[in-house]
Amino acid sequence: MPARPALVIGSVAIDRVATPFAQSDNLLGGAASYAAIAASYFAPTRLVGIVGADFPKSFLARYRKHRLDLAGLQIDPQGKTFYWSGKYHEHFAGRDTLEIQLNVFEKFSPTLPPAYRDTPFVMLGAIQPALQNHVIDQLSRKAKPFILADTFDLWIHTTKPDLVRLLKRIDLFVINEEESLLLTGERNPILAGARLRKMGPRIVVIKKGAHGSLLFHPDGYFAISAYPVTKFVDPTGAGDSYAGAIIGYLASVNRTDFAALKKAVAYATAVSSLTVESFSVNRLSGAGRKTIDERYRKLVEITRF
Amino acid sequence: MPARPALVIGSVAIDRVATPFAQSDNLLGGAASYAAIAASYFAPTRLVGIVGADFPKSFLARYRKHRLDLAGLQIDPQGKTFYWSGKYHEHFAGRDTLEIQLNVFEKFSPTLPPAYRDTPFVMLGAIQPALQNHVIDQLSRKAKPFILADTFDLWIHTTKPDLVRLLKRIDLFVINEEESLLLTGERNPILAGARLRKMGPRIVVIKKGAHGSLLFHPDGYFAISAYPVTKFVDPTGAGDSYAGAIIGYLASVNRTDFAALKKAVAYATAVSSLTVESFSVNRLSGAGRKTIDERYRKLVEITRF
Numbered sequence: 001m002p003a004r005p006a007l008v009i010g011s012v013a014i015d016r017v018a019t020p021f022a023q024s025d026n027l028l029g030g031a032a033s034y035a036a037i038a039a040s041y042f043a044p045t046r047l048v049g050i051v052g053a054d055f056p057k058s059f060l061a062r063y064r065k066h067r068l069d070l071a072g073l074q075i076d077p078q079g080k081t082f083y084w085s086g087k088y089h090e091h092f093a094g095r096d097t098l099e100i101q102l103n104v105f106e107k108f109s110p111t112l113p114p115a116y117r118d119t120p121f122v123m124l125g126a127i128q129p130a131l132q133n134h135v136i137d138q139l140s141r142k143a144k145p146f147i148l149a150d151t152f153d154l155w156i157h158t159t160k161p162d163l164v165r166l167l168k169r170i171d172l173f174v175i176n177e178e179e180s181l182l183l184t185g186e187r188n189p190i191l192a193g194a195r196l197r198k199m200g201p202r203i204v205v206i207k208k209g210a211h212g213s214l215l216f217h218p219d220g221y222f223a224i225s226a227y228p229v230t231k232f233v234d235p236t237g238a239g240d241s242y243a244g245a246i247i248g249y250l251a252s253v254n255r256t257d258f259a260a261l262k263k264a265v266a267y268a269t270a271v272s273s274l275t276v277e278s279f280s281v282n283r284l285s286g287a288g289r290k291t292i293d294e295r296y297r298k299l300v301e302i303t304r305f
Numbered sequence: 306m307p308a309r310p311a312l313v314i315g316s317v318a319i320d321r322v323a324t325p326f327a328q329s330d331n332l333l334g335g336a337a338s339y340a341a342i343a344a345s346y347f348a349p350t351r352l353v354g355i356v357g358a359d360f361p362k363s364f365l366a367r368y369r370k371h372r373l374d375l376a377g378l379q380i381d382p383q384g385k386t387f388y389w390s391g392k393y394h395e396h397f398a399g400r401d402t403l404e405i406q407l408n409v410f411e412k413f414s415p416t417l418p419p420a421y422r423d424t425p426f427v428m429l430g431a432i433q434p435a436l437q438n439h440v441i442d443q444l445s446r447k448a449k450p451f452i453l454a455d456t457f458d459l460w461i462h463t464t465k466p467d468l469v470r471l472l473k474r475i476d477l478f479v480i481n482e483e484e485s486l487l488l489t490g491e492r493n494p495i496l497a498g499a500r501l502r503k504m505g506p507r508i509v510v511i512k513k514g515a516h517g518s519l520l521f522h523p524d525g526y527f528a529i530s531a532y533p534v535t536k537f538v539d540p541t542g543a544g545d546s547y548a549g550a551i552i553g554y555l556a557s558v559n560r561t562d563f564a565a566l567k568k569a570v571a572y573a574t575a576v577s578s579l580t581v582e583s584f585s586v587n588r589l590s591g592a593g594r595k596t597i598d599e600r601y602r603k604l605v606e607i608t609r610f
Binding site: 091187188189190191208210211212214220221222223224225226228229230232259262263265266300301302303304305 | 496519526528530533534535564567568570608609610
């Protein structure tokens with residue numbers, strides 16, 4: 001059976017990143033970049049985002065290498081691309097945003113090309129919940145799309161009502177442990193997962209970074225350890241590529257049952273382990289499907305007893 | 306094949322424990338109590354420790370319920386049992402020791418009854434490394450015992466040379482993530498595990514509490530998620546019962562290959578998930594082997610994809 005298409009909506013950015021060990025700038029960044037490249041390993045992927053006239057041709061070439069459908073990528077000839085500069089704390093315990101220039105992203109309103117409206121597998125990257133809702137409004141109900149949404153702490157603090165509304169409209173919510181605590185007030189991730197499911201999404205994934213992730217599905221609970229990364233360079237985009245791999249894998253098998261979700265989460269674990277091994281999408285994009293499959297098989301091997 | 310015997314050496318204590326939610330006193334405690342009861346589910350278990358004349362008969366009855374061989378339990382008719390009082394911080398993020406009365410434990414020198422010297426599976430609980438070394442001196446070399454040792458941060462701070470010497474004499478070292486960082490200086494647990502193995506033990510387990518544990522064996526690496534505990538009462542003894550379950554399981558199969566170690570770690574995960582569901586050994590002792598086997602099977606189920 002051929003893979004169904006996946007749609008990824010989110011930020012596209014030019015990043016500057018400093019870690020305790022190195023720094024790098026003029027990097028291809030943004031949730032949509034990481035997520036769409038990750039998804040592209042599994043399914044034909046459509047990207048919706050916005051960039052300015054300054055967006056480097058090499059970044060577009062990177063997208064094309066992954067055969068991303070860019071009909072939904074708005075290019076504002078008068079504007080500049082969203083710019084983000086961040087610095088990770090010692091031992092990667094948190095990070096500070098040093099500079100943000102929203103630029104074209106400030107007025108971004110994701111509009112789906114008509115051909116995208118019946119995409120069966122959709123990932124809403126962590127943009128404002130109001131915009132995530134706006135995307136859902138444009139999707140064909142007939143197509144019964146499977147919708148994954150990501151978020152981040154800022155929206156929990158500032159636009160919680162929109163987020164709460166969003167949760168009732170999606171199928172899969174992907175959130176990290178700290179955000180889950182912030183949103184639910186529940187510190188035990190098992191209880192938090194159950195509480196999040198009561199807020200709307202029938203499937204929830206709680207990510208714990210180096211400690212793996214937890215899947216809550218109507219048909220059961222699943223826990224996976226992290227891939228054993230020893231060359232940790234930069235965590236930026238790990239969560240985005242994790243979610244992108246999930247939506248891409250599900251589109252590739254056109255299934256959303258428990259068995260498929262477990263495999264999706266395992267692929268996401270493999271894919272995001274590559275993302276953290278370099279700045280930007282370099283390792284993620286360079287690794288190739290074969291390396292992803294090797295890591296998937298290694299995950300089977302190191303978790304089975 | 307009948308199970309081989311296991312030997313557990315460690316502290317026996319009367320505890321008083323306060324958590325953010327409740328407190329309880331006059332509790333059976335000490336590493337040897339938790340570890341020996343855990344081991345007893347798998348193999349005939351010998352306990353070496355010391356108590357005073359005040360040690361409650363009900364605690365001895367608890368040991369006997371698990372058919373512990375108490376020939377190595379010294380009872381000092383002039384002394385009082387080791388007493389520990391501790392208070393866990395909010396969200397169980399660390400704990401303070403409020404009071405310690407070493408009592409008979411102060412002059413404890415573990416002496417093995419002659420019949421114990423050829424025990425094939427030995428667990429050295431987290432007593433002073435010099436005493437752990439002293440126990441090894443008494444073991445029959447001919448019997449080629451498999452030796453597991455536990456430790457805790459105090460010994461890393463105060464008696465590191467003795468601990469370093471110990472590490473060269475044992476087969477399996479069980480340590481938690483914070484202690485591993487303290488001992489190796491390495492924050493990445495994958496690299497820390499490799500470094501610990503270079504210090505002597507051919508097998509290392511790094512425990513991450515609610516995030517599961519990692520096994521480093523000459524034949525490979527294994528990672529297991531935690532059992533999904535929702536009724537968390539008191540973590541005291543979780544690590545001791547974890548290590549006790551490992552030594553008991555290995556004794557029961559009389560094997561120490563990679564496959565056996567993975568299963569031992571999974572049983573340890575199941576057993577310690579019971580320990581945290583009550584104060585003292587109540588849940589651990591009351592659960593029974595059937596509940597442990599159910600949790601083991603559930604661990605298989607929730608980690609397989």
